[in-house]
Amino acid sequence: MPPFNLTSLTPATFILSGIPGMEKAHIWISIPFCSMYLAALLGNGVVLFVIRTERSLHQPMYLFLSMLAIADLMLSTTTLPKMLAVFWFSAGEISFGACLTQMFFLHFSFSAESMILLAMAFDRFVAICYPLRYVTVLTRSVVVKTGLVALLRSFCIIFPCIFLLKRLLFCGHHVIPHTYCEHMGIARLACADISINILYGLAVPFATIVVDVVLIAVSYVLILLALFRLPSRTARHKAFSTCGSHLCVILLFYIPAFFTVLMHRFGRQVPQHIHILLANMYVLFPPLLNPVVYGVRTQQIKEKVVKVFICPKSHLLQE
Template sequence: MPQQDNLSGYNSTVSDPSVFFLSGIPGLEAMHLWISIPFCSVFTVALLGNCTLLYVIKTEPALHKPMYYFLAMLATINLLLPTTTMPKTLSIFWFNSREISFTACLVQMFFLYFFSSMESGVLVAMAFDRYMAICNPLRYVTILTNSVIAKIGLAALTRSFLFVLPVPFLLGRLPFCQSHVIAHCFCEHMAVVTLACASTRINNLYGILVTLLNDGLDMTLIFLSYVKIIRTVFSLASKEEQLKAFGTCVSHFCAILMAYTPMVLTTIIHRFDHQVAPYVHILLANFYFLFPPMMNPIVYGVKTKEIRDKVLLLFRGKNV
C-alpha cells in the first residue's frame, strides 16, 4: 500500500521536530475518498443549517427571546466547531495533505476543545432557561434580561478559555523524539500525548480534571434542572398543560442527547481499548464533532413553529 509506505517515511522524519503528520483513519486509508463523501455532506449540511438558523433568529422579531438567544449561541458554536477540524480532514482524504506544524496542531486543539466546552456551557444555560420558564414563569422575563443573557454567555466563554488554555502549554513542554505521526484525522489530545517520550502524568491528570469540572459538572446541573422541571410538570393539573410544558423541552433534550451520548460512548469504548479497532475511536470522535452541529438546526427547525414557518417562507422566496 503506497499510503502505508508514506507513513513509514513520515515516521522516520524527525529532523524537524516542529513538523507532524496526521494519518487520517488508520486501517481505512484505502477508503478515504469514499469516507470523505458523508463527511463532506454532513459538514455542508451543518454549515448551511446553522447559518440559516442564525439568519432566522436575527430577522424574526418573534424569536428575540431568551430561549432563542441561547439557541443562537449554540448555532454559532455548531458553526465554528466542525470548521476547526473538517478542512484539514478533507484535505487528507482528497489530497493526502497530512503535514501540520506543531504550532498549528496546538492551535487546532485549543479551538476544538474551547468550542466543545462552550457548547456544554450553553446547554447548561439552555437548561436554566427551561427551568425558569416552567418552574418560575412569573420571574422568567425579569430574571433573564438581555444583560443577564450576555453575562451568562461571557461566563461560559471565560470558563472554557481558562479550562482549555493550559492544554497547549502542557503539551508544548513535552519532547517528541520518536514518531511524529498522529494516528488521527485531527490533533486530538490523547493521540498527540501518546507520542511524547517523557512522562505525561500531568497532562493525563489535567485532562481528567477538566472532564470532571466541565462535562461532569455540566451534566449534573442539567440533570438537576430536569429533575425539578419534571416535578413541576407532573404537578400541573391537566394533561394538556403537561404535554405543552414537555413540548418546550423536547428540542433541548435532543440537543443534550446528541452532545453527550457520543462522549459517553467514547469513554466506554476506551475501557475496552484492546478489543476495539483504532478506526472506531476516530470515526466516533468525528461523529461527536459533526453529528450534533448537523442535527441541532434540523431538530429546532422541525420542533419550533416560528423557525419552521420562517424557513419555509425563506425557501419560497417570500418576504416576511
Template sequence: MTTLNHTGISHTVFHLLGIPGLEDQHMWISIPFFISYVIALLGNSLLIFIILTKRSLHEPMYLFLCMLAGTDIVLSTITVPQALAIFWFHAGEISLDCCITQVFFVHSTFVCESGILLVMAFDRYIAICYPLRYTTILTNSRIRKIGVALFLRSYGTIFPIIFLLRRLTFCKHNIIPHTCCEHIGLAKYACNDIRVNLWYGFFILMATVVLDVVLIFVSYVLILCAIFRMPSQNARHKALNTCGSHICVIILFYGPGIFTTLTQQFGRHIPPHIHILLANVCILAPPMLNPIIYGIKTKQIQEQVVHMFIRQK
C-alpha cells in the same frame, strides 16, 4: 526536523493519517463528512440569520440557540476541512503550532457547547418552574453576561493546555492516527513525563463537562417534578414539548462522547479505526443535526423558515 533523543530538539511537523486501516476507503468516507459539513454550515447559518433578523425570536431560548449554532459552526470548521484535505489530497502534514492551535479550539469549543446546553436547561427550568419571573430573571443584560462567562470558562480552562504541550519534547514518532489533533493524543508522543497533562485533562473533564451533565440532570428532575404537578394535561404536554428538542440535542451531544469513552476504556479488542470513526461522530453529528432538530421541533422557527422561502418565491 526531528530527533529521537532527549536533547531538547523535537518534532515540529506531524502527519495525520486520517482513519488508519481504511486508507483505501477515504474517498468514500469523505462523502458523509462533506455532506454533514455543508448541512452544518447552511443549517446553523440559517438558524442564526433567522433568530437575529426576527425580533419576535429575540427571547432567551432563541438567543441561547443562536450561541449553540455559532459554536457548531466553529466546531465543524476547525475539524472537517482538515479531514477532507487528508481524504482528498493526502494532505495530512501539520506543524506543531497548528496542531496545538487545533487542540485549543477543539477542546474549548466542546466545553463551550457543553456550557450552552447547561444554560439552555436552566432556561427551560425557569420557563416551566417560574414562568411569571422568566423575563425578569433572564434579561438581555444577564444573557450577555452569561455568554461572556461561557466564553471565559471555555477558553480560560483550555488555555493552560497550550503551555502544557509547548513544554514537551516530542522525540517519539510523529505519525498521528487521527483526522485531527487532540490533547492526550498529541502529548503521548512526548518523551517527558505527561502526568500533569493527564491530571489537568481529567480535572477539566470533571469541572466542566461532567459537572454540566450532573447539573442538567438535576435541572430536568426538577422540571419533570414541576410538569407532573400541573393540573392540566394540555399544560403538561405543552411543557414537555418545549423541552423535547433540547433533550434530543443533549442526547446527541453527550451520547456519542460517553459511548466513545466507554469503548476506549473497555473495548480493547475493538479495531483502532472504529475508535477514530466514533470520535468523528462526536464532531460531525451535533452540528449537522442540531438545526434540523430545532427546525422540526420548534414551531416558531418552522414558520419563519417557511415564510422566508415563500417570500423569496
C-alpha cells in the same frame, strides 16, 4: 536538516494519518463527511440568519440557540476542512503550532457548547417552574453575561493544555493516528512523562461534561416535578413539548462524547479505526442535527424559515 532534533522540545510538523487501516476507503468516507459538513454549515447558517433578522426571536431561548449554532460551526470547521484534505489529497502534514491551535479550538468549542446546553436547561427550568419571573430573571444582559462566562470558562480550562504539550520532549514520533489533533493524541507521541497530561485530561471532562450533565439532570428533575403538579394533561403535554428539542440536542451531544471518552480511556480492545470513527461523531452529528431538531420541533423557527426563505414576498409585504 532533519525536522526533529533531540535537543528541541517541539517538533516542526506532525502527520495526521486519517483513519489507520482504512486508507483505501478515505475517498468513500469523505463523501458522507463532506455532505454532513456542508449540511451543517447551511443549517446553522439558516438558524443564525433567521434569529438575527426576526425581532420576534430575540428572546433568551433563541439567543442561546444562536450561541449553540456558533459553537457547532466552530466545532465542525475546526476539524472537517483539514480532515477532508487528508482524505482527498493525503495532506496530513500539519505544523506544531497549527496542531495546537486545532486542539485548542476543538476542546474550547466543545466545552463552550456544553455550558450553553446547561444555560438552555436553566432557561427551560425558569420558563416552566417560574413563568411569571421569566422576563425579570432571564434578561438580555443575563444572556450576554452567560455567553461570556461560557467563553471564559472554556478558555481557562483548555488554555493550560497548550503549555502542558509545549513542555514535552518530542524525539522523532510525529505520526498522529487520527483525523484531527486532540490533547492526548499529541501527548502520547512524546518521549517524556505525560502523567500530568493524563491527569489533566481526566480532570477536564469531569469539570465540564460531568458537572454540566449533573446540573442539567437536576434542572430536568425539577422541571418534571413541576409538570406533575400542573392541573391538566394538556398543560403538562404543552409544557413538556417545549423541552423536547432541548432533550434531543442534549442526547445528540453527550452520548457520542461519553462513548468517545470511555473508549479513549478504557476501550483498549476496540479497534483503532472504530475509535476514530466514533470520535468523529461528536464533531459531525451535533452540528448537523441540532438545526434539524430545532427546525422541525420548534414551531416559531419553522414558521420564520418558511416566512423568510419560502415566502419572501409575503414577508416583505408584511413589513
